[in-house]
Amino acid sequence: MNKKAIIVGASSGIGQEVARLLLADGWHIGVAARREEPLMALKATAPERVEVMTIDVTKEDAGERLLILVEQLGGMDLYFHASGIGKQNRTLTEDIELRTMTTNAVGFTRMIGTAYRYFAERGNGHIAAISSIAGTKGLGPAPAYSATKALQATYLQALEQQARQRKLDIRITDIRPGFVDTALLNDDFPYPLMMKPETVAKDIVQSIYRKRHVRIIDWRYRVLTKGWQLIPRWLWRRFKI
Numbered sequence: 001m002n003k004k005a006i007i008v009g010a011s012s013g014i015g016q017e018v019a020r021l022l023l024a025d026g027w028h029i030g031v032a033a034r035r036e037e038p039l040m041a042l043k044a045t046a047p048e049r050v051e052v053m054t055i056d057v058t059k060e061d062a063g064e065r066l067l068i069l070v071e072q073l074g075g076m077d078l079y080f081h082a083s084g085i086g087k088q089n090r091t092l093t094e095d096i097e098l099r100t101m102t103t104n105a106v107g108f109t110r111m112i113g114t115a116y117r118y119f120a121e122r123g124n125g126h127i128a129a130i131s132s133i134a135g136t137k138g139l140g141p142a143p144a145y146s147a148t149k150a151l152q153a154t155y156l157q158a159l160e161q162q163a164r165q166r167k168l169d170i171r172i173t174d175i176r177p178g179f180v181d182t183a184l185l186n187d188d189f190p191y192p193l194m195m196k197p198e199t200v201a202k203d204i205v206q207s208i209y210r211k212r213h214v215r216i217i218d219w220r221y222r223v224l225t226k227g228w229q230l231i232p233r234w235l236w237r238r239f240k241i
């Protein structure tokens, strides 16, 4: 197999696990994030099949750096976007809200756009990104996180329709996990129904292979999100979460 994937946000958590699984499946991968050390550690596991690039998705040169990484890798069949930040922000601290917007909305749009234009020119490709179940309802404890995840999901849906209308063979997969035990949830809050990043990554890789459009992980969160879609706004605002 000589398939090539770029994983942005591969330095920890779910992105790192997906990178490991793709490597184990024989993929050639390009990995990116801000922290170089964990990326180099990934490279050390299969030096001839891993390319590394530090990328900060909030910086203007991030798209350019992605294309350099694609060139180093010798092409890209799959773009996987795992970069993201998220914090509870019950006091609406401005810095947290704005940094979340810059990373999850502006950075996301920059990177997904670069990958989409690359695939549009090539004629085909696959974009998969981790949004979240948090984007399916406005969550009081984390307004910017919840809103940016909704933006990501809507953006991916729009691209899916655009690709079809332009007759581009670009597949889009929107991954929506529930709570996963990663550095992102490093506060003391007792998150329920916590999943392991390894398990979630396995589901993601299978969802990519099956070319799913949307994948909510796992079944308990599929039930939960279906349920809360039915809750009317007047009742939702009374919910204590």
Ligand SMILES: NC(=O)c1ccc[n+]([C@@H]2O[C@H](COP(=O)([O-])OP(=O)(O)OC[C@H]3O[C@@H](n4cnc5c(N)ncnc54)[C@H](OP(=O)(O)O)[C@@H]3O)[C@@H](O)[C@H]2O)c1
Binding pocket: 008, 009, 010, 011, 012, 013, 014, 015, 032, 033, 034, 035, 036, 055, 056, 057, 058, 082, 083, 084, 085, 086, 103, 107, 130, 131, 132, 133, 176, 177, 178, 179, 180, 181, 182, 183, 184, 185
């Ligand atoms: N954990 C959960 O419960 C959960 C649930 C649903 C969805 N998600 C989503 O899953 C994705 C991965 O999160 P995770 O849980 O695996 O957390 P994580 O371990 O904190 O991973 C986040 C990744 O994003 C990268 N990143 C953050 N800011 C970046 C920036 N400005 N430029 C480039 N890369 C950046 C980090 O790398 P550097 O710090 O090295 O840059 C890291 O590789 C996120 O989009 C998150 O919203 C997580």
